[in-house]
Amino acid sequence: MAEWFDAFSGGESASSAVDSVFGRAGVFGKDIAGSSGGGGGSWSFDRDQIDAVISQWKALLDDCQQDRMTLQDLRAGDAKPSDDDPSVSYVKDVLEGLGSVRQSNASMLAYIQDFIEKLEAARDGIQRTEDSNADPFTAAKAVFGQ
Known part of the structure; x- marks a missing residue:
């Protein structure tokens, strides 16, 4: 529990706090690596x-x-x-x-x-x-x- 709290209380945004706990994929498994512009990317539900x-x-x-x-x-x-x-x-x-x-x-x-x-x-x-x-x-x- 402290992982998200440490990130959030450190001034990060909520999505950054979630990403810090679950890695770059976030809680819903969005693949954001290389997703600049109109690039691919995918969602998976975990x-x-x-x-x-x-x-x-x-x-x-x-x-x-x-x-x-x-x-x-x-x-x-x-x-x-x-x-x-x-x-x-x-x-x-x-x-x-x-x-x-x-x-x-x-x-x-x-x-x-x-x-x-x-x-x-x-x-x-x-x-x-x-x-x-x-x-x-x-x-x-x-x-x-x-």
């Missing part, structure tokens, strides 16, 4: 690679959900050492900071969940197309009931 990427994103989702639980536990432990102004101010600042971290975590969770759904939808759509294209008479068989 469900195992896409499933591996989805698994990595799901692991990241699990990590973020665990972080959310940890943040909730920290929030519950808001006991101040005393009622003097510095202690009260310190605890207030800590709780505000935790609130900001919780908002960030919630945003990351929503992003990751949405991205996983999009990856799964793309994978399933490509798989349906691949399955349909495997038999050129699929549409005719459906129409004529064979």
Whole structure:
């Protein structure tokens, strides 16, 4: 999982980050070597690679959900050492900071969940197309009931 994160957090684009993990072919197996101009190139669908990427994103989702639980536990432990102004101010600042971290975590969770759904939808759509294209008479068989 760290491979894509290191590439992405290093300022690379998302496609560069994917390429750094899966090599020049990327997750969908696009052959981009020598694809300048109108040159050839091809696409191949590798469900195992896409499933591996989805698994990595799901692991990241699990990590973020665990972080959310940890943040909730920290929030519950808001006991101040005393009622003097510095202690009260310190605890207030800590709780505000935790609130900001919780908002960030919630945003990351929503992003990751949405991205996983999009990856799964793309994978399933490509798989349906691949399955349909495997038999050129699929549409005719459906129409004529064979």
